[in-house]
Amino acid sequence: MADREGNIDAKDFGLGIPQKNGEGFFLKGNAHAPWGMKDRLSRIFNPKSGHSVMLAFDHGFIMGPTSGLERMDLTIVPLIEYSDCIMCTRGALRSIVPPTCAKPISYRFDVGTSILTDLNDQTLQDIDEAIRLNVSMLACMVAIGDPVHEGRTVANMSKTVDMGNRYGIPTLGVTAVGKNLVRDARYLGLASRICAENGANVIKTYFCEEKFEQVTNACPVPIVIAGGKKLEEKAALDMAWRAIDQGASGVDMGRNIFQSDSPVGMILAVRAIVHDGASVEQAYEMYQTYKSENQK
Numbered sequence: 497m498a499d500r501e502g503n504i505d506a507k508d509f510g511l512g513i514p515q516k517n518g519e520g521f522f523l524k525g526n527a528h529a530p531w532g533m534k535d536r537l538s539r540i541f542n543p544k545s546g547h548s549v550m551l552a553f554d555h556g557f558i559m560g561p562t563s564g565l566e567r568m569d570l571t572i573v574p575l576i577e578y579s580d581c582i583m584c585t586r587g588a589l590r591s592i593v594p595p596t597c598a599k600p601i602s603y604r605f606d607v608g609t610s611i612l613t614d615l616n617d618q619t620l621q622d623i624d625e626a627i628r629l630n631v632s633m634l635a636c637m638v639a640i641g642d643p644v645h646e647g648r649t650v651a652n653m654s655k656t657v658d659m660g661n662r663y664g665i666p667t668l669g670v671t672a673v674g675k676n677l678v679r680d681a682r683y684l685g686l687a688s689r690i691c692a693e694n695g696a697n698v699i700k701t702y703f704c705e706e707k708f709e710q711v712t713n714a715c716p717v718p719i720v721i722a723g724g725k726k727l728e729e730k731a732a733l734d735m736a737w738r739a740i741d742q743g744a745s746g747v748d749m750g751r752n753i754f755q756s757d758s759p760v761g762m763i764l765a766v767r768a769i770v771h772d773g774a775s776v777e778q779a780y781e782m783y784q785t786y787k788s789e790n791q792k
């Protein structure tokens with residue numbers, strides 16, 4: 497049996513050494529993926545920067561009409577053009593996202609319980625629906641450490657990978673929110689690695705203040721960070737900068753964009769960090785300038 501304590505003491509993360517066996521494709525851990533999958537990943541991640549700014553607005557599937565998402569037609573649609581990829585549910589896609597937006601879709605593929613009951617009791621949709629909607633990635637949550645739902649959600653993700661592989665659609669393993677989520681490198685590293693080991697092509701997890709580079713280094717596929725709760729804009733930009741600096745391949749950010757007092761200014765500033773190597777100061781100035789020039 498594998499040593500339960502082994503991961504606690506893990507220390508040889510090869511910091512600064514790029515992952516090997518990635519020749520021929522820009523995205524970590526996906527060099528051996530088939531053509532269709534590489535094509536979809538190259539629409540989500542910019543092959544020049546190797547990074548992506550995904551706009552997440554799937555929150556309603558567990559939270560209902562949370563702040564900023566009451567009227568997605570008014571608040572989200574104007575932001576879509578500034579994103580590289582949108583992360584949402586089928587309900588949002590069908591009802592408010594213009595099919596003409598031509599953005600790759602990271603599709604909320606698992607469905608389940610809400611914040612009013614017990615999170616993470618999930619099941620999967622039909623792959624036919626994802627194909628009909630022409631999605632570019634299947635997103636599935638994995639609740640590591642949840643004594644009730646861990647096994648089921650890992651099985652869900654494994655099935656998602658199998659279905660995605662059948663049709664050349666990559667899987668986004670999402671380390672779940674819930675009472676078992678601990679924002680430290682040990683938990684996030686464990687959860688991310690389990691998603692990758694079970695076949696996810698990309699992982700979405702949270703940033704942690706200490707040793708985040710261990711999370712990215714110990715994960716053989718790209719990591720994008722969720723933004724989490726709304727922070728002051730400069731703090732959110734600082735988090736994005738540190739995540740990229742420590743090996744993240746992008747952000748899959750929601751509330752820190754759509755709950756900002758200048759959502760367009762904020763997504764432009766995040767883009768500058770993720771794609772152009774802007775400093776936090778430069779990005780913050782960009783946000784402030786956009787905000788002051790576009791005040792109602």
Ligand code: 5RP
Nearest residue numbers: 552722723724748749750751
């Ligand atoms: C929940 C999700 C959300 O898309 C995610 O939390 C991103 O949004 P935010 O930046 O607001 O945290 O995957 O499981």
